[in-house]
Amino acid sequence: MTEMTNAEPGGxxxxxxxxxxxxxxxxxxxxVLNKSQLPAELSGFEDLRELELDNEAMAKHGFGERxxxxxxxxxxxxxxxxxxxxxxGASTLEEEPAELMMAATVxxxxxxxxxxxxxxxESFVRDFRDxxxxxxxxxxxxxxxxxxxxEGMNDYSASLLVVHELPDAVLASTIVDFxxxxxxxxxYVVAKRDVTLLDLAKELALELEKQxxxxxxxxx
Numbered sequence: 001m002t003e004m005t006n007a008e009p010g011g012x013x014x015x016x017x018x019x020x021x022x023x024x025x026x027x028x029x030x031x032v033l034n035k036s037q038l039p040a041e042l043s044g045f046e047d048l049r050e051l052e053l054d055n056e057a058m059a060k061h062g063f064g065e066r067x068x069x070x071x072x073x074x075x076x077x078x079x080x081x082x083x084x085x086x087x088x089g090a091s092t093l094e095e096e097p098a099e100l101m102m103a104a105t106v107x108x109x110x111x112x113x114x115x116x117x118x119x120x121x122e123s124f125v126r127d128f129r130d131x132x133x134x135x136x137x138x139x140x141x142x143x144x145x146x147x148x149x150x151e152g153m154n155d156y157s158a159s160l161l162v163v164h165e166l167p168d169a170v171l172a173s174t175i176v177d178f179x180x181x182x183x184x185x186x187x188y189v190v191a192k193r194d195v196t197l198l199d200l201a202k203e204l205a206l207e208l209e210k211q212x213x214x215x216x217x218x219x220x
Contacts, residue, residue, distance in 0.1 A: 019216040020181030023109070028052075028080035031107040031183075031212045038084065039203045042103050042189075045084040053079035053106070066123075074123065075115025079108035079184075099192035100200075101171075105208045106186040116179040120158050124177050128162055141165040148198050153178045153209060161196050174198055176205040180212050 035047060053061070055068035055076060066074075083104040110116045128145045135141050143165040150159035157178035164171040174197040175188040187205035189197050213219075 016213060016216065017113070017181045019218075020183055020212075023183065023216050025078045025109055027215055028078070028107045028109060031185075031208070031215045032080055032082040032105045033204070033208055033211060034082070035084065037207055037211065038103065039200060039207070041100075041200055042084065042204075044087065045103060046087055048083040048085040048102070050080070050082040053081055053108070074119065075111035076119070077109040077111065079106060081106040100189060100197070101192055102190040103204060104186075104188055105204060107208075107212060108184040108186070110182045110184060112182050113179060116182060116184045117156050119184060120156060120177045120179065124175075125158055125160065128160055136164075139166070140171075143170070146196075148174070148196065150176055150198065150202055150205075152202065152206065155179045155181075157205075159198060159201065161198075163194050170194055172196070174201040176201045178205060178209060180209060180216070183212055183216075185209055185212055 029050070029052075032050070035045070038045060051057070055071040055078065058071055058076070058079060059066055059068045081104060083102060085102050086100060108116075108119075110119065125147065128142065131142045132145055133142065141164065143163040145163070146161040148159040148161055150157055153176075155178065157176065159174070159176045162173045162175060164173065170193060171190055172194045173188050173190045175186065178185050185205065185208050187201055187208050189201050189204065191197060
């Protein structure tokens with residue numbers, strides 16, 4: 001697999017960093033994208049669920065190895081997720097059918113920006129790669145992980161293609177993680193076959209980044 005990592009740009013302005021540091025956990029729900037903010041390819045998607053991802057919930061959604069206390073030690077405070085799903089029987093990405101089934105954005109609050117970078121490098125990239133060939137808590141087998149090259153984010157970022165093997169299907173998740181001060185933004189799309197949807201995941205991530213900045217600066 002080709003390995004390409006994203007370089008770290010100069011980062012956000014000091015005014016933005018000051019605003020982000022002051023964002024309360026209650027504001028995260030306004031940072032994740034709503035249906036009207038999704039890219040055109042996802043305009044027909046429906047709300048699936050949204051919920052707060054405190055450290056207890058995050059520990060349950062992870063690989064089953066880190067406890068809530070472990071997450072707190074890593075500097076994670078809390079998070080919020082909003083997920084969307086394609087309506088039953090609907091066609092998606094008509095020009096290049098990929099059986100796209102789900103999309104989501106997530107925002108995590110950390111103690112500081114350094115903790116966000118460590119999370120991207122270790123809990124995101126390294127943990128996924130370390131779990132290739134292993135079964136997750138939900139019964140999925142991680143078949144393969146490819147590091148993708150994502151450009152255009154304003155601060156530190158990384159992207160992965162993660163292929164999950166289920167008993168009767170293969171799912172491919174294209175994920176973009178990026179930093180905005182002490183916030184971690186995550187955008188991902190899931191297809192029902194092994195296909196990379198980096199352009200779509202990046203479009204989703206860029207819109208999420210804008211929304212995070214708008215809320216942090218009180219402009220949303």
